Amino acid sequence: MEEKKRRLLTSQDPAAQGPDPAPSSASGKSDGPGTGPSARSKSATRVKPLSKVSIGWRIVVPAIAFVILTCGQFLNTNDFFPLGSLTQYATAKDLNGTVNSTCIEAEFPGEDEPRRLGFNAATVGIERGDVESQLDRVIAHPELLQSMADSYVRLQPDEPKPETMILCRTTTQLKNGLAVGESEQTTLATWEVR
């Protein structure tokens, strides 16, 4: 009854109250993705127009963001996140070059060989990508590995405390895009855990 009353008062067509139909290329009238004509059905009222200020800032702010995003690409900087450069997998790799992968190992008491640790936040408090992004800094300041050792102890309380942290790199040679031989491992930095 209440519904009927509303329809009478608003002069609305009950058929116009259903869900918006799928955006149709056949209609050719939709002015937005998925903006079917029924979005402007008989019952779509316009109480007041968007003010000039309302329209203005909705143009100016995205325009500024677009400029920042574009500058982010050409300056090749991520500093303006979320409008930074989209560098993920953007650098070309030589089919006859090498594939490097950074790794982290630790020496534990009573073990002869260093043990490879998971290079992720759940194991050493930080992801491999984070360290690779500041690799030069970590190599120049190996004391940063202490922080990873501390994180390992806190995150793995049942595991023994490592004696030495080793930042390493595996290198695989490519020839015409195919791996050649075994990967080689080099040590980038070591740190005696305190």
Add this chain to the structure above:
Amino acid sequence: MSSIPTLRSTPTEAAPTNPFLRWFMPEVPLARVAVFRVFVYLFIIIDVLTISGDVIAHGWTPEFYQPLWLARFLHIPAVSVLGAQILLTLIIVFSLLAAAGILQRLSGWAVALSFGAWMFYTQGYGYVAHDHMALVIAAFVLPTIGTARFGDVSTASARAGWALRMVQISVVLTYFYSVVMKWIASGNITHWANGAVIIWALMRRGAEWSKPFLEMPGLLIAAQWATLVFEFLSPVVLFLKGKWLYGAVAFFFLFHLMTYLALGIHFLPTVICWAAFLPLEKLVPKRFTSTGTA
């Protein structure tokens, strides 16, 4: 434009008449926003608990903090474990309120600010992922719409259209500008396309089932060319309608599914924002769409 009296509790507004502005801020049903909002805010909860869940661990490694420009400008310090846990709690609470449509503007802005801070702490430790651009922008544009309810199926709003358009543009620019960046970073775009990027990615983090593809570099080079082409053409999606739009969205879904299965790269924060292209109001059960009860 004259006013039309209604019993609607959600005020609507007129769209601009300029053709560009009609495209830039089209009228879309507010119900679409109500559904999209649920998608975004529930996903933000999933995001902070899983994909960007490294913030609490970053509390253990403050020495690695490399604050981004805005974080430096605002003097945002490295996060502590307790600070990260409090922030996580706030994001979850605010997101639940926002998804439920409670205190819509307030809860929306609270999510935007707290999630924005969370992003500084997940991206500010060296590596900056690019899959969050559209999601962060969605978090900031959704509160500008105001009240939107599931019942607003036939209530059109240019504010809603603008916000969804911003998300759509962010989504396609994520792909289009990645091509621009490949061109800039490689000097010559053909060097990237004819190079060993997928080989490099598969060797570093490829799933076991995908390893045999390392024996087929020609196929992987073809895949690189295909990637370049569809990333370059991604802005076309802004102008597609009907089955072509659905097809394009499905294509990008499948692309991300494949990269997830092969490389563990899911790009879910961007994938969820593809929903901004769809007539989500169709998901609202008819019993919620009675006009006048919005």
